[in-house]
Every structure is written in structure tokens, then in C-alpha cells.
Amino acid sequence: QAGATSYAKCLIAAAIYGGWDDPRTSLVRSYIFGDFSTTWYGRILARLYEKTGERISKIPILVRLLTPLFNLALRKAQEK
DSSP: OOOHHHHTOOHHHHHHHTSTTSHHHHHHHHHHTTTGGGSHHHHHHHHHHHHHHHHHHTOHHHHHHHHHHHHHHHHHHHHO
């Protein structure tokens, strides 16, 4: 699993959901770097997110394009 620093790097989710204090940001972060990262593809995507999330979070069109995927992660997290 990803380390504690990964939990601080959910910048795209923060951009989508209006900041760090929104509970959805926390739920998505927990899901991506928790259950999702235990799968082979989730591990790859979580690492990619760690490396590129900050840059992507500053590009509004990419944030909008990724919003449906983050909403899917949010639904998965809420099912837990």
C-alpha cells in the first residue's frame, strides 16, 4: 500500500470536490490509496496519480475530464 505521503497527494480530488475539507476528497483518497491500490491495476494508477496528480490538478480541462472517474471512485468508497 501507499505510504502516508500518498494520502496528502489527492490534489485532483481536492480540485473536483472543492478542497481538502470536503469529506468526498477524504473518501476518494482513502479508496484510491487503500482498497483500489491493492489490485494490480490500482497499484499502477495510484503510483501514476502520485507522480502526476499535482500537475493535472492545475489543468481545469483535465480535472473536468477526470471527474467521472473520481465520481466512480467516490461511489465505490461509499459502498464500503
